[in-house]
Amino acid sequence: xxxxxxxxxxxxxxxxxxxxxxxxxxxxxxxxxxxxxxxxxxxxxxxxxxxxxxxxxxxxxxxxxxxxxxxxxxxxxxxxxxxxxxxxxxxxxxxxxxxxxxxxxxxxxxxxxxxxxxxxxxxxxxxxxxxxxxxxxxxxxxxxxxxxxxxxxxxxxxxxxxxxxxxxxxxxxxxxxxxxxxxxxxxxxxxxxxxxxxxxxxxxxxxxxxx
Amino acid sequence: xxxxxxxxxxxxxxxxxxxxxxxxxxxxxxxxxxxxxxxxxxxxxxxxxxxxxxxxxxxxxxxxxxxxxxxxxxxxxxxxxxxxxxxxxxxxxxxxxxxxxxxxxxxxxxxxxxxxxxxxxxxxxxxxxxxxxxxxxxxxxxxxxxxxxxxxxxxxxxxxxxxxxxxxxxxxxxxxxxxxxxxxxxxxxxxxxxxxxxxxxxxxxxxxxxxxxxxxxxxxxxxxxxxxx
Numbered sequence: 402x403x404x405x406x407x408x409x410x411x412x413x414x415x416x417x418x419x420x421x422x423x424x425x426x427x428x429x430x431x432x433x434x435x436x437x438x439x440x441x442x443x444x445x446x447x448x449x450x451x452x453x454x455x456x457x458x459x460x461x462x463x464x465x466x467x468x469x470x471x472x473x474x475x476x477x478x479x480x481x482x483x484x485x486x487x488x489x490x491x492x493x494x495x496x497x498x499x500x501x502x503x504x505x506x507x508x509x510x511x512x513x514x515x516x517x518x519x520x521x522x523x524x525x526x527x528x529x530x531x532x533x534x535x536x537x538x539x540x541x542x543x544x545x546x547x548x549x550x551x552x553x554x555x556x557x558x559x560x561x562x563x564x565x566x567x568x569x570x571x572x573x574x575x576x577x578x579x580x581x582x583x584x585x586x587x588x589x590x591x592x593x594x595x596x597x598x599x600x601x602x603x604x605x606x607x608x609x610x611x612x
Numbered sequence: 613x614x615x616x617x618x619x620x621x622x623x624x625x626x627x628x629x630x631x632x633x634x635x636x637x638x639x640x641x642x643x644x645x646x647x648x649x650x651x652x653x654x655x656x657x658x659x660x661x662x663x664x665x666x667x668x669x670x671x672x673x674x675x676x677x678x679x680x681x682x683x684x685x686x687x688x689x690x691x692x693x694x695x696x697x698x699x700x701x702x703x704x705x706x707x708x709x710x711x712x713x714x715x716x717x718x719x720x721x722x723x724x725x726x727x728x729x730x731x732x733x734x735x736x737x738x739x740x741x742x743x744x745x746x747x748x749x750x751x752x753x754x755x756x757x758x759x760x761x762x763x764x765x766x767x768x769x770x771x772x773x774x775x776x777x778x779x780x781x782x783x784x785x786x787x788x789x790x791x792x793x794x795x796x797x798x799x800x801x802x803x804x805x806x807x808x809x810x811x812x813x814x815x816x817x818x819x820x821x822x823x824x825x826x827x828x829x830x831x832x833x834x835x836x837x838x839x840x841x
Contacts, residue, residue, distance in 0.1 A: 407811075408803040414810075415781065417788055442814040449817055450782050452759040453767070455668045538653035548686050 636701035670713035774809035
């Protein structure tokens with residue numbers, strides 16, 4: 402029996418393969434106990450991975466979430482719920498007519514009032530959420546700023562330390578060079594004295610015309 | 613208000629709020645071009661928990677994961693000027709976090725080697741060091757069952773390259789193609805690493821899962837050879 406490469410079963414296992422591939426592999430698994438056993442053992446291992454839970458960190462309640470976008474999200478859900486409720490509620494024809502008449506009379510007033518109320522509520526919610534958001538953003542940024550500044554300071558100190566070390570090395574070289582030069586000077590002076598000494602005068606060198 | 617209801621409502625509102633909020637890529641571009649601090653804070657709020665989870669799973673240490681999470685965002689901020697909007701923001705962020713996790717794992721490995729060098733007498737009992745390293749962290753003890761601890765140990769028996777694909781797919785829910793983007797490898801390589809990871813994990817877990825809970829105290833008899841990366 403020709404077995405597919407085991408890597409082919411990975412997208413199959415996670416449901417990320419194409420329908421054609423899925424059909425082919427599914428057929429093979431139906432006829433091959435060996436491949437079936439391997440895929441099943443993979444599934445068991447994946448299920449067991451859920452046993453390792455990380456400590457939970459409390460998440461902020463969704464009502465405390467900052468951002469104007471949350472206010473709009475809330476409005477959308479409320480609007481959708483109201484629409485669905487209105488859409489699927491059944492009522493008698495007479496009731497429907499009566500309600501239409503009432504709605505036609507009250508609609509203009511209610512619309513304006515509702516608009517005003519919604520505007521005020523949204524503005525209030527947005528102000529509150531933005532204030533919270535600004536405060537939280539400030540805290541987060543202050544924390545990161547401290548870390549970044551500490552890093553920059555450390556780098557600055559390192560550079561100063563490196564410059565001081567370099568200066569020390571240069572000073573050492575200068576001192577050594579200076580000592581070397583003096584030493585050379587002394588030796589040259591000694592050589593001159595040595596050369597001028599009468600006991601060492603060489604008539605051939607000092608007075609070539611003598612002979 | 614139960615935690616589950618809170619979680620569900622937060623998920624619904626997060627999804628709906630995305631209709632009115634900028635994408636991560638747009639926000640990151642504003643951070644890059646205008647040093648938008650509020651935008652950066654928003655990215656941090658959105659991503660700090662998934663990044664913390666990834667670091668906790670990769671290193672097995674929830675406290676260290678907190679440091680690594682902060683380091684991830686510090687690095688993201690420091691490198692904001694070099695951000696290129698050529699792929700998903702999430703891919704870029706996962707990559708930063710993973711690289712920090714790998715560095716941390718190497719530091720842990722170096723500390724282990726140093727421990728071995730400083731205490732050569734413990735070479736007579738190699739299981740002692742292994743047991744100390746494999747001992748659950750205090751929050752591991754508090755947070756999970758015995759089975760969870762067995763799974764944690766089994767995962768840490770796997771070489772990094774196999775553990776990474778498992779964590780990204782199973783715990784973080786990334787698709788195989790996304791994992792390939794994050795790790796900058798072909799999708800075929802992701803599939804073959806995943807197949808090897810699952811095979812090795814099954815070989816480790818199948819026998820020990822049927823044993824009793826008292827086996828936790830003993831050295832792991834099923835340690836496979838360690839791959840040095």
